[in-house]
Amino acid sequence: MPRPPRFRESRLAAACLTALAAALLVGLLAADRAWGLWLFGLTAAALPVALIALALEAKARAQGAGGTLLAVLGLLFVLLEGAMVGVLSTAGSGSGDGAWFLGLPLPTALLLFGLCLIPLPVAVLAYAWTFDRLS
Amino acid sequence: MPILDRPFVVACALAYLALVVAIGVWAARRTRDERDFWIAGQRTGLFVTGIATMSAAFSGFVFLGGPGLTYRIGLASLWINVSVSFTAVMLCWVLAKRLRLLAGVREIYTVPDAVAARYRSRWAQGLAAAAVLAGSVAYLGAQLQALAVLGEAVFGTRELFGDAGFAVAMGVGLTIVVLYSVAGGMVAGIYTDFVQGLLMLGAAGAVFFVAIQAGGGWGEVARTIQESPRFGPDFLDPFGRVPAATALGFFFVFSIGTLGQPHMLHKLYMLDDPKKLRWFPAVLAGSQVVCLALWLGIGLAVPALVARGAMAPLEDADQAAPLFLLGFVPEPLAGLVLAGALAAIMSTADSFLNLGAAALVRDLPRAFGAKSSGGLGRARWAVVGVAALAALSATAYGDLIALLGTFAFGTFGAALTPCLAVGLNWRRATPAAAVASIATGLGGTLGLEMVSRLPGSPLAGWLPGVLPAAISLAASFVVFLGVSWITGSDEGDDLDPDVAAVMDA
Numbered sequence: 001m002p003r004p005p006r007f008r009e010s011r012l013a014a015a016c017l018t019a020l021a022a023a024l025l026v027g028l029l030a031a032d033r034a035w036g037l038w039l040f041g042l043t044a045a046a047l048p049v050a051l052i053a054l055a056l057e058a059k060a061r062a063q064g065a066g067g068t069l070l071a072v073l074g075l076l077f078v079l080l081e082g083a084m085v086g087v088l089s090t091a092g093s094g095s096g097d098g099a100w101f102l103g104l105p106l107p108t109a110l111l112l113f114g115l116c117l118i119p120l121p122v123a124v125l126a127y128a129w130t131f132d133r134l135s
Numbered sequence: 136m137p138i139l140d141r142p143f144v145v146a147c148a149l150a151y152l153a154l155v156v157a158i159g160v161w162a163a164r165r166t167r168d169e170r171d172f173w174i175a176g177q178r179t180g181l182f183v184t185g186i187a188t189m190s191a192a193f194s195g196f197v198f199l200g201g202p203g204l205t206y207r208i209g210l211a212s213l214w215i216n217v218s219v220s221f222t223a224v225m226l227c228w229v230l231a232k233r234l235r236l237l238a239g240v241r242e243i244y245t246v247p248d249a250v251a252a253r254y255r256s257r258w259a260q261g262l263a264a265a266a267v268l269a270g271s272v273a274y275l276g277a278q279l280q281a282l283a284v285l286g287e288a289v290f291g292t293r294e295l296f297g298d299a300g301f302a303v304a305m306g307v308g309l310t311i312v313v314l315y316s317v318a319g320g321m322v323a324g325i326y327t328d329f330v331q332g333l334l335m336l337g338a339a340g341a342v343f344f345v346a347i348q349a350g351g352g353w354g355e356v357a358r359t360i361q362e363s364p365r366f367g368p369d370f371l372d373p374f375g376r377v378p379a380a381t382a383l384g385f386f387f388v389f390s391i392g393t394l395g396q397p398h399m400l401h402k403l404y405m406l407d408d409p410k411k412l413r414w415f416p417a418v419l420a421g422s423q424v425v426c427l428a429l430w431l432g433i434g435l436a437v438p439a440l441v442a443r444g445a446m447a448p449l450e451d452a453d454q455a456a457p458l459f460l461l462g463f464v465p466e467p468l469a470g471l472v473l474a475g476a477l478a479a480i481m482s483t484a485d486s487f488l489n490l491g492a493a494a495l496v497r498d499l500p501r502a503f504g505a506k507s508s509g510g511l512g513r514a515r516w517a518v519v520g521v522a523a524l525a526a527l528s529a530t531a532y533g534d535l536i537a538l539l540g541t542f543a544f545g546t547f548g549a550a551l552t553p554c555l556a557v558g559l560n561w562r563r564a565t566p567a568a569a570v571a572s573i574a575t576g577l578g579g580t581l582g583l584e585m586v587s588r589l590p591g592s593p594l595a596g597w598l599p600g601v602l603p604a605a606i607s608l609a610a611s612f613v614v615f616l617g618v619s620w621i622t623g624s625d626e627g628d629d630l631d632p633d634v635a636a637v638m639d640a
């Protein structure tokens with residue numbers, strides 16, 4: 001009996017999610033080292049995208065909306081990972097001598113605007129716009 | 136004494152309490168069966184459900200615990216909140232439709248019900264129920280702590296009753312919540328949550344601007360803090376006052392862990408039409424970010440005021456919000472905000488009373504093979520029982536509200552997120568994987584939390600700054616996925632046809 005196509009297609013997303021979860025655990029357990037911290041931060045920012053991919057991949061292929069899904073997930077990934085890279089690169093000096101942005105030190109501005117205030121409307125509107133095709 | 140000094144504040148608080156009692160009485164008349172008691176008859180619209188979800192999620196943790204935590208650890212506390220940018224959308228894409236459709240084809244009133252339907256495993260159902268009960272008692276305990284702190288500040292119970300003032304404030308607030316929860320179940324819960332959410336939105340939005348003005352203006356607040364010897368530049372740094380591992384752990388637990396929060400997931404069963412989910416993230420995330428403005432506003436204003444000498448340094452960080460509101464905000468607004476804080480606490484408390492009671496009289500007995508939950512009467516007594524357990528946990532915990540809330544949030548996330556978020560989207564996920572991951576998440580969080588609190592804890596030396604909940608959540612995911620790959624088959628798990636149809640929808 002042929003396998004249901006949706007089930008077959010979710011194996012790729014599940015495999016990616018598994019690799020990501022394992023990498024996150026390794027990063028977490030090595031978080032006292034610089035490489036561990038970076039691994040933890042980057043995988044924590046990527047995991048939401050991977051979960052959404054698992055939930056939507058099969059349906060997106062069935063509906064011919066693979067390109068739409070890729071665009072949405074790609075945008076979300078770039079926003080979250082970009083902000084996380086920015087914060088990890090600039091935070092932690094505690095000296096207060098760095099640049100400021102909109103009344104806050106740059107690392108904190110990246111945290112607040114990059115991880116929160118900018119992705120929020122993008123994510124919400126992307127969800128509403130793709131509701132009929134992806135949900 | 137606050138009652139004599141600020142009568143308007145007290146009047147606002149009393150008016151709000153009278154309103155929720157009135158809603159409880161109204162709801163009691165509309166609660167006719169278990170479907171009404173547990174999921175409000177599945178009759179609520181988008182706006183009510185969205186705002187109620189926000190107010191159930193945002194509690195004393197946000198209104199009192201957040202500013203207190205910020206005072207202690209600086210802006211590293213923001214790592215808890217920033218994920219609201221995507222958690223509402225993630226919740227909807229990953230879980231909302233499946234849970235709502237499941238509730239349409241089966242008698243699904245609780246999260247353990249959904250686990251039972253997906254995995255057909257009494258072990259998985261029972262462990263999920265145990266996780267819900269444990270987390271509900273702890274989360275409710277955090278709310279009771281917040282109630283007591285607020286009651287002392289507003290009604291002056293410490294001046295009136297001395298050392299017993301804390302317990303008196305907690306007891307009075309708890310009694311009111313228990314009364315309307317017992318009477319009206321989730322019909323009372325969701326409509327009080329909705330009213331409370333509107334109050335929270337108004338209060339948070341207004342107080343943000345007042346707080347920043349009181350601190351010296353947006354541009355000045357951060358500079359004042361940075362130049363202060365007491366706080367300094369590391370207060371403003373994302374990794375300044377806590378290990379970076381702790382900060383990133385907050386982000387991980389409060390983003391991914393959202394998918395395992397029963398008080399949020401439970402609201403999805405109540406939506407009258409799944410098509411309304413299109414704008415659900417907009418309502419939920421939009422309202423969340425408005426409420427979080429209060430966390431940021433008071434979180435910055437209080438240290439700025441302390442740095443300028445306009446406010447005495449705090450002995451108890453959880454007093455940051457009440458002292459600021461009572462000392463620096465015009466009385467009418469202070470009354471509104473404190474009523475909003477009461478609303479935040481009680482909206483979350485009633486959700487957990489309901490969930491904990493359901494775990495006790497419905498989910499756990501069903502895991503042992505019982506067919507009936509014993510009707511409305513037993514449900515109402517269970518609410519009282521859960522309240523008593525939570526009061527004990529609140530008095531025993533002895534630390535910041537936000538930390539008890541973090542522990543409870545982490546317990547839910549670690550135990551329930553993988554089996555729901557992955558399991559409802561991946562046919563290969565197996566009952567064995569669900570049992571293993573729930574046990575890992577629940578046992579890991581409880582065990583590691585206890586070990587971390589031991590004097591000279593080995594955890595601090597081995598994994599400095601790493602949150603126990605983060606370890607449990609990560610381990611739970613790896614266990615779930617790994618066991619599924621090992622025990623699952625290429626043909627997928629053997630699902631009931633209606634559950635399979637929901638997963639394929």
